[in-house]
Amino acid sequence: xxxxxxNERRAARTAMLSLLLLLTAPAAVQAQIYQxxxxxxxxxxxxTNTVTISSYSASAPVASVTIPGTITNLTVTSIGIYAFENCxxxxSVTIPGxVTSIGDGAFxxxxxxxSVxISGxVTNIGNYAFASLGKLTNVSIANGVTSIGGYQSFAGxxxxxSVTIPxxxxxxxxxxxxxxxxxxxxxxxxxxxxIGKDAFDLCTxxxSVTIPGxVTNIGxxxxxxxxxxxSVTIPGxVTSIGDGAFASCTxxxSVTITYGVTFIGKDAFxxxxxxxxxxxxxxxSIGDGAFVDFSLTNVTIANGVISIGRSAFGSTSLTNVTIPGxVTRIGDGAFxxxxxxxxxxxLPGNGPTSIGDGAFYWDYHLNNVTIPSxVTSIGxxxxxxxxxxxSVTIPGxVTSIGSNAFEYxxxxxSVTIxxxxxxxxxxxxxxxxxxxxxxxxxxxxxxxNGVTSIGPWAFSVCRLTNVTIPGxVTNIGDxxxxxxxLTNVYFEGNAxxxxxxxxxxxxxxxxxxxxLSGTTGWGATFGDCPTVLLPYTCTTPNTCTTTNxxxxxxxYTGSGGAVTIPGTIxxxxxxxxxxxxxYGxxxxxSVTIPNxVTSIEFExxxxxxxxxxxxxxxxVTNIGDGAFAxCSSLTNVTIPNxVTSIGIxxxxxxxxxxSVTIxxxxxxxxxxxxxxxDSLTS
Numbered sequence: 001x002x003x004x005x006x007n008e009r010r011a012a013r014t015a016m017l018s019l020l021l022l023l024t025a026p027a028a029v030q031a032q033i034y035q036x037x038x039x040x041x042x043x044x045x046x047x048t049n050t051v052t053i054s055s056y057s058a059s060a061p062v063a064s065v066t067i068p069g070t071i072t073n074l075t076v077t078s079i080g081i082y083a084f085e086n087c088x089x090x091x092s093v094t095i096p097g098x099v100t101s102i103g104d105g106a107f108x109x110x111x112x113x114x115s116v117x118i119s120g121x122v123t124n125i126g127n128y129a130f131a132s133l134g135k136l137t138n139v140s141i142a143n144g145v146t147s148i149g150g151y152q153s154f155a156g157x158x159x160x161x162s163v164t165i166p167x168x169x170x171x172x173x174x175x176x177x178x179x180x181x182x183x184x185x186x187x188x189x190x191x192x193x194x195i196g197k198d199a200f201d202l203c204t205x206x207x208s209v210t211i212p213g214x215v216t217n218i219g220x221x222x223x224x225x226x227x228x229x230x231s232v233t234i235p236g237x238v239t240s241i242g243d244g245a246f247a248s249c250t251x252x253x254s255v256t257i258t259y260g261v262t263f264i265g266k267d268a269f270x271x272x273x274x275x276x277x278x279x280x281x282x283x284x285s286i287g288d289g290a291f292v293d294f295s296l297t298n299v300t301i302a303n304g305v306i307s308i309g310r311s312a313f314g315s316t317s318l319t320n321v322t323i324p325g326x327v328t329r330i331g332d333g334a335f336x337x338x339x340x341x342x343x344x345x346x347l348p349g350n351g352p353t354s355i356g357d358g359a360f361y362w363d364y365h366l367n368n369v370t371i372p373s374x375v376t377s378i379g380x381x382x383x384x385x386x387x388x389x390x391s392v393t394i395p396g397x398v399t400s401i402g403s404n405a406f407e408y409x410x411x412x413x414s415v416t417i418x419x420x421x422x423x424x425x426x427x428x429x430x431x432x433x434x435x436x437x438x439x440x441x442x443x444x445x446x447x448x449n450g451v452t453s454i455g456p457w458a459f460s461v462c463r464l465t466n467v468t469i470p471g472x473v474t475n476i477g478d479x480x481x482x483x484x485x486l487t488n489v490y491f492e493g494n495a496x497x498x499x500x501x502x503x504x505x506x507x508x509x510x511x512x513x514x515x516l517s518g519t520t521g522w523g524a525t526f527g528d529c530p531t532v533l534l535p536y537t538c539t540t541p542n543t544c545t546t547t548n549x550x551x552x553x554x555x556y557t558g559s560g561g562a563v564t565i566p567g568t569i570x571x572x573x574x575x576x577x578x579x580x581x582x583y584g585x586x587x588x589x590s591v592t593i594p595n596x597v598t599s600i601e602f603e604x605x606x607x608x609x610x611x612x613x614x615x616x617x618x619x620v621t622n623i624g625d626g627a628f629a630x631c632s633s634l635t636n637v638t639i640p641n642x643v644t645s646i647g648i649x650x651x652x653x654x655x656x657x658x659s660v661t662i663x664x665x666x667x668x669x670x671x672x673x674x675x676x677x678d679s680l681t682s
Contacts, residue, residue, distance in 0.1 A: 036071045043074065050077040052103075055084075062089045062112065069096035079106045081126065088112050097121045102129045104150065111135065120144020120168070127151040127173065136160050143189070147171040148196075155179050165192055172196020172219065181205060184228075188212050195222050197242065204228060213237045218245050220265065227251055236260025236282075241268050243287065248272070257283070264290050266309070279305055281326070286312045288331065297340075301327070303349070308334045310356070316341075319365075325349015325372070329356075332379065336361035342388065344369040351375065355382045357402065364388060367411070373397045378405050380426070387411055396420035396450065403427040403455065410434050420450035427455035427477065433462045447473070449492075454480050456499055467511075468492065468572055471519075476527075482506035489529070490514045490572065492546075495521030503527055544569060545578075552576040560587025560610075567594035577604045579624070586610055589633075593617045600627050609633060616640055625649055625670075632656060641665040646673045655679060 031042040038060035044050045051074045053067060069076055076096065081103035084090060092115035093107065099119065104126035107113060113133050118125070120142035127150040130136065136157045141148070143166040152175040154160070162185035163177065175198035177183060183203045188195070190212040197219035200206060207228045211218070213235045220242035223229060231254040234241060238258075243265035246252060252272040257264070259280040266287040269277070273295045279286065281304025288309040291299070296316040301308075303324040310331040313321070320343040321335065330352045335341060341363040346352065351374025359379060360366060364387040371378070373395040380402035383389060391414035394401065398417075403426040406412065412433045417423065425447075447454075449470040456477030459467075464484040469476075471493020478499030481489070489504070489511050498504065504527025505511065513531045515522050522531055543555045551574040553565060567574055574594060579601040582588060590613040591605070597617050602624040605611060612633045616623075618640045625647040628634065634654045639646065641663035651657060652675040659682050660674070674680060 036068075039068070039071070041071060041076070042080070044077065050075045052076075052078040052080045053083050054080040055082075056087050056090070058087070058089070060089050062091060064092040064094075064115075065090050066094045067096055067099065069098040077101065079103055081105055082108070084110055086110070092116070095119055095122065100124070102126055104128060105131070108132055114138065116140070118142060118145060120166075123147055125150050125153045125173075127153070128155070129153045130157065132156040133160075134158055139163050141166055141169075143168050145169060148176050149173045151175060152178055152198075158182060161185065163187070165189065167191025167214070170194065172199055174198045175201055178202055188215070190214050193217070195219055197221060198224070201225060208232075211235055211238070216240070218242055220244055221247065224248055230254065232256075234258055234261055239263065241265055243267060244270070246272060263287070266290065267292070269293070278302070281305065281324075285309065288312060289314065291316065303347075307331070310334065311336065314338065320344070322347060323352075325351050328352050328374075329354070330359050332356035333358040333361060335359060335363060338363050339365060341366050343367065346370055346372045346375075348372055349374075353377065355379055357381055358384065360386060362386075371395060371398075376400070378402055380404055381407065383409060385409070390414065392416070394418060396448075399423055401425045401429045403429065404431065405429045406433060407431045408433070417448050417451060420448070423451040424453040425451060425455055425458050428457045428460070429455060430459045430462060431457050432460065453477075456480060457482065459484065466490070466568070469496070476504065479503060479506040482508055484508070486511035488512055488514060491519070492516060494519045495526060498527055504529055544574075546572060550575040552578045553581050554578040556582050556585055556588075560585060560589065562590040562592075563588060564592040565594055565597070567596040575599065577601060579603065580606070582608055584608070590614070593620065595619050598622065600624060602626060603629060606630055616643075618642055623647060623650060626652065629653060636660070639663050639666065644668070646670060648672055649675060651677060653677075658682070 033040050033042055038057040039053055040055040041051045042054050044052055051071055075098050078101040082105040084107045085105050086109045088111050090110050091112050094117045097119040100121055101124045105128045108128045108131045112135055114135050115138040117140040123146050125148045129150050131152050137159055146168050149171040150173040155175050155178040157180050159182050160180045161182055164187040167189040176196055178198050178201040181204050184205050186209055191214050193214055194217040198221045200223050201221055202225045204227045206226045215238055217240050221244040224244050224247045227250045229249045229252050233256040236258040238261050240263040244267045246269050247267045248271045259282045262282055262284045264286050267289045270289050270292040272293050275295055276298040278300040281302035283305050285307040286309055289311045292314050294317055303326045305327055307329040311333040313335050314333050315337040318338050318341050323346045325347040326349055328350055336358045342365045351372040354377040357379035358381045360383050361381050362385045366386040367388040367390050376397055377400045381404045383406050384404050385408045387410050389409045390411050393416040396418040399422055407428050447470055449472045452472055453475045458480045461483035466488045468490040473496050475497050478501045482505045510529035513526045513529045545552050545554055551569050551572050573596045576599045580603050582605045583603055584607045586609045588608045588611050592615045595617040598619055599622040603626040606626050606629045608631050610633050611631045619642055621642050626649040628651050629649050630653040632655050635656050636659040638661040642665055643663055644665050645668040648670045650673045652672055654677050656679055657677045658679050
């Protein structure tokens with residue numbers, strides 16, 4: 001919209017021009033001005049066979065003007081700067097084939113000029129050459145013109161209805177047709193290779209545009225504020241769509257970006273009415289704010305896209321998004337302030353190494369996100385105030401969880417921080433997750449070994465009752481667990497350092513702090529909370545093992561009957577039933593496996609001949625081969641939805657098994673899984 005500044009610069013420009021002429025040419029060589037009819041001209045140097053039209057007589061009658069090709073046998077090759085400026089007596093002008101250059105402001109403010117014909121010999125049209133011609137209704141630019149390179153050459157021609165750009169044009173100036181508010185038809189002839197910066201800015205009546213397959217570049221703000229534009233197709237020949245190219249085209253509802261485009265600039269399609277967009281795999285980079293608009297409800301990003309810029313899809317109405325594995329960068333706020341976004345899937349591949357600050361900030365309907373193992377850093381406030389987010393798994397590749405990363409995720413109930421190396425949990429990372437009550441499926445927080453630092457207020461106001469701190473943690477910040485109804489905190493290693501306050505839970509009621517025999521740094525209190533020594537983790541030898549803060553049941557020495565496997569042992573979650581753990585326990589009649597367990601290993605309950613009933617927890621994902629083989633008293637079993645496959649010989653020789661309910665998560669049943677289950681009817 002800079003064309004509206006034309007009048008503001010006129011006085012300053014005239015004064016500057018006079019000064020420049022005085023400074024750059026001594027009086028002795030000042031060009032002599034000659035008159036030819038109503039034309040004034042100067043002889044060019046060093047080519048004295050050519051002349052430049054320098055001005056036109058204000059006393060000439062109102063008429064159409066044809067500029068002569070020669071004057072006294074001298075060829076007219078150029079029209080000088082401001083030669084016809086403010087000539088209200090010119091209604092049309094024809095420029096001959098001898099002219100190669102039209103100077104700055106040559107016809108500016110010719111308020112009665114209605115028609116201009118420019119011959120193909122013209123190679124350069126200067127700044128403001130035809131600007132602010134309020135009555136101009138016809139412009140003919142002949143093929144051969146290579147440059148309309150002047151700044152705002154036709155800007156502010158508010159009655160110009162149409163224009164044809166010949167294929168010969170290779171160079172555009174900024175804002176060539178900016179502010180031509182009645183322009184309804186633009187024809188680009190095939191062969192044209194670029195559309196210039198601000199070329200059609202504020203052409204508010206332009207309803208459509210066809211970009212030929214020869215165009216390789218669309219300049220910055222080329223069609224910005226074309227508020228009547230409803231659809232556009234970007235051909236595959238285009239490699240770059242400039243910053244703001246179609247920004248604020250408020251009625252633009254459809255865009256087709258063809259494979260071949262490699263760069264979509266900053267704010268390229270922001271503030272439009274697009275509802276759907278498909279990004280082809282040829283695109284390397286989607287610029288900052290490229291598609292910011294609340295109208296956008298659907299986006300498809302093809303594999304091949306590498307970078308998604310800052311706020312590229314911020315403040316949209318997207319409901320779900322799949323990010324291909326080719327993407328290596330998700331910029332700050334990339335999908336932030338999108339309140340209807342419910343699901344985000346980042347596919348495996350090279351994958352992003354970082355999720356930027358505020359990437360999904362305030363996406364309060366987001367309830368599902370998959371973070372791939374390529375990610376090493378989760379930025380500050382990355383998922384802040386995603387109130388619908390219910391669970392998240394943070395892969396072991398992550399080394400940094402930023403400050404406020406999951407702050408105010410008030411529906412968060414499950415967080416899994418997988419075993420990694422040197423993980424730092426930032427300040428207020430999970431602050432005020434008021435529904436957070438378990439990690440890795442438990443009614444307590446267990447942080448995997450590999451986490452080294454837990455920042456101030458990291459898990460404050462999360463309603464946690466139990467926390468297990470792995471031995472890798474060396475520092476816990478001030479009030480890291482304040483505002484929780486904690487009863488127990490279990491430490492698996494040496495006493496970590498605390499923040500400046502020296503307080504673990506602030507001024508809340510202190511939990512009991514448990515620590516293991518052989519660890520150091522413990523006293524009667526820790527962080528102002530009482531401590532208790534745990535001499536062992538597993539009280540009965542050869543029945544369980546501790547690994548990375550979790551328990552695996554490895555054996556059973558009880559009397560049998562109905563057995564319920566505990567969900568925790570000394571505060572540590574029981575996550576696995578080990579190989580042969582209950583093998584051959586003939587006195588076992590029923591078993592209940594808690595929801596904390598995720599894996600039942602090879603032949604864990606094989607040959608339990610009296611086992612008639614089994615209840616499998618809802619978080620089990622793996623049941624090993626032969627896990628229940630030869631349980632000859634088992635009559636029915638329900639496999640939960642969490643299980644994905646049924647292994648070899650899993651229920652083989654369960655001769656009294658009559659009924660099996662298979663969860664909807666099962667995708668494969670291995671050979672011999674139900675071999676010799678002769679009583680099986682359903």
